[in-house]
Amino acid sequence: MKTIFEESVPGREGCWPCEGMSEEAYIPKEMLRDGEIGLPSAGELDVVRHFTRLSKRNYGVDGNFYPLGSCTMKYNPKFTEVAAAMPGFTRLHPVLPQLQGAGGLCQGALEVMYETERLLCEITGMHAFTLHPMAGAHGELTGVMLIAAYHKDKGNKKTKIIVPDSAHGTNPASASIAGFDVVSVPSNNGIVDPAALVEVLDDEVAGMMMTCPNTLGLFESNLPEIVRLLHEKDALLYYDGANMNAIMGKMRVGDVGFDVVHLNLHKTLATPHGGGGPGSGPVGVSEKLLPYLPVSRVEKQEDGRFRLNYNHPKSIGYVAPFYGNFGVVLKAYAYILRLGRTGLIRATENAVLSANYIRKRLAGHFEVPFDRICMHEFVATAAPQAEKGVHALDIAKALLDKGYHAPTIYFPLIVPEAIMIEPTETENKATLDEFIDALIEIAERVDTDPASIQAAPVTLPVTRLDETRAARAMELTDDL
């Protein structure tokens, strides 16, 4: 397929808004550009067909299954878009709640924020929530800043944050950006080992960031013990809730004793993401961190009306303009209300069931290093296949030829030749079976015809890309 630049023919152009007028007649002369601007010349229909053809080559979750899971792409029901598109919300100006006398014009939006915070508290067992952080990693940074504010207020001298080696990669980054030294604790049999934790735990530890289920898709079964050990040192527990869709409705992190949790609304509560779209990473806290939450805080007055309160002297201040990504929060609110308690629990159960179904059916074809009941995802290894010359990368590429998006590979780092599979709660059994059959067929071909896997993909518009050269010699081709 040619690029639009290659399709360009000098003189071709589309419908012009000011047909017959010279450019000077409607654009001030000093604003006109001198010389060529390097854009292609094409008729309207040429442009329509070009971009329609291009869009047909796109791969999306509306058309096909993604084993990448909530981390990157899962299906989000369309009704949430309807809620977020309601003019009563889209036409609000974000300054309204702060204008004298204008609070009455945005009571609905304030109520949505208040109620969403309340619902997230109910789901997680936390004392209070802020909706301001714009994405997961932003929530992490906010959470670590809250931990820092707590220790500073108490006069504690704390310099370290503990992060397990099976945590999300953003955890150590967030702790480091917030000014802490990061201490790693190795996992044992796939989960954090309290004995190893004791080795690194001292009075300078400000807190620990746990990802649960961790990046291996395993439930951290020593949580109560870990919470107790940390709290003995007046260190706080941070729960990375990015994988909340595996425990929602089954365990409340506040009940376990966690002090901070962030949720990725765009992963757990069906709001779109991927491709850099807006995320949302609300942060929930235990009662002792309440004074430090970012401003503003939405409050319900005695007369039932809602207002924003900026008067929180111990607050860490602003972490985002206005109130976070309100449209995303609105979608999550709609999703929670539509599914209700029963629906949210079923979503969790289906996410975990789907992952375990794939894991069990792949037994004998792919090795799973920590082979026990997993949560919403599991990590297989292509190490046995790699000894025959077929790597995780080749298997992922072969899946493309089968019509699937590739799963996450080479992550987490603690599993060599990792292939991470997360089907999410939305796929039916037939879809899962087709995907499993495709993987099994590829696994069998490792012995019979490895070259065909090493050469994949062969059915796509572009075949095997030279990833090394792409990263080493980056080059923009069009010089506009």
Add this chain to the structure above:
Amino acid sequence: MIPEDLKYAKSHEWCKVDGDVATVGITHFAQEQLGDLTFVELPEVGDTFEAGAEMGSVESVKAASEIYSPVAGEVVEVNEALADAPEKVNEDPYGAGWMIKFKLAAEPAGLLDAEAYAAVVESEGH
């Protein structure tokens, strides 16, 4: 691919001591695990490190990874060629792919010989 005349850190760096200067890089096993390197971030001349401190990072098509100083000392030279040609680490990890020369602040301690390092590589599942 574990030369006998070098010393090794468990975190997969090698070190060659010559008088009070130590040359440091990452091992063949490390570069093999990382795959094709695309970027090497090294410290600057004059920086000082404790043994075991993070001194830089490497990025490959698969992952980004920290590199740790196997010795305590001051950086006296860095391999500038790696900025434009990180592939040297893949092609020749113990030669042209060297990373840093340290002026030692203390006698290197706690490093492994080739045999002990081979056992570490073995224990990581290979």
